[in-house]
Amino acid sequence: MTVKALYPGTFDPPTNGHVDLIMRGARLFSHLTVAVLNNPGKNPLFNVEERVEMLREVTSSLDNVSVATFNGLMVEFARREGASAVLRGIRAISDYEYEFQMALMNRRLAPEIETVFLQPAGRYSFISSRMLKEVFSFGGEVTGLVPPNVLKRLRARMNNG
Numbered sequence: 001m002t003v004k005a006l007y008p009g010t011f012d013p014p015t016n017g018h019v020d021l022i023m024r025g026a027r028l029f030s031h032l033t034v035a036v037l038n039n040p041g042k043n044p045l046f047n048v049e050e051r052v053e054m055l056r057e058v059t060s061s062l063d064n065v066s067v068a069t070f071n072g073l074m075v076e077f078a079r080r081e082g083a084s085a086v087l088r089g090i091r092a093i094s095d096y097e098y099e100f101q102m103a104l105m106n107r108r109l110a111p112e113i114e115t116v117f118l119q120p121a122g123r124y125s126f127i128s129s130r131m132l133k134e135v136f137s138f139g140g141e142v143t144g145l146v147p148p149n150v151l152k153r154l155r156a157r158m159n160n161g
């Protein structure tokens, strides 16, 4: 049996934690679509096109991974993609409360789709895009927390205001 999976998220910006999860998902599923939520209301640092570009650069060597954008209901997009699994990351128990609610709501909306949770390597389990942006904006060192292409874009963005 082959299983296609969707890995949805904001990815503003993608971190090494996201990349760790993508690599695990690519090994587990026949195809993994990284799905960037197009939600301008969230006032992101990087627009959706930039986030897609960064993710495409990072995943270019992975044959069974593609990158797409979506808006609206995630499970509707999963159905359109032919995905029967949704991949989400659990860093710590604190993630679980919200992820649990979302997984059960999504199951109600689309009972044929299963949410699968994976843990990143321990060294990535404390990384969040939000805290990364905060640390970086105050001049903190973030090398090793994001892929090199993301670090470059962060630096360019901060230098140009």
Ligand SMILES: Nc1ncnc2c1ncn2[C@@H]1O[C@H](COP(=O)(O)OP(=O)(O)O)[C@@H](O)[C@H]1O
Pocket (backbone or CB within 6 Å): 008, 009, 010, 011, 012, 015, 016, 017, 018, 021, 087, 088, 089, 090, 091, 095, 119, 120, 124, 125, 126, 127, 128, 129
């Ligand atoms: N450091 C990390 N390690 C593993 N998974 C992560 C990490 N950071 C975020 N994730 C997971 O990646 C997914 C997308 O996260 P994120 O980009 O913050 O979008 P969302 O707005 O959906 O939370 C979520 O399942 C989140 O738990």
Ligand SMILES: [Mg+2]
Pocket (backbone or CB within 6 Å): none
């Ligand atoms: Mg998040």
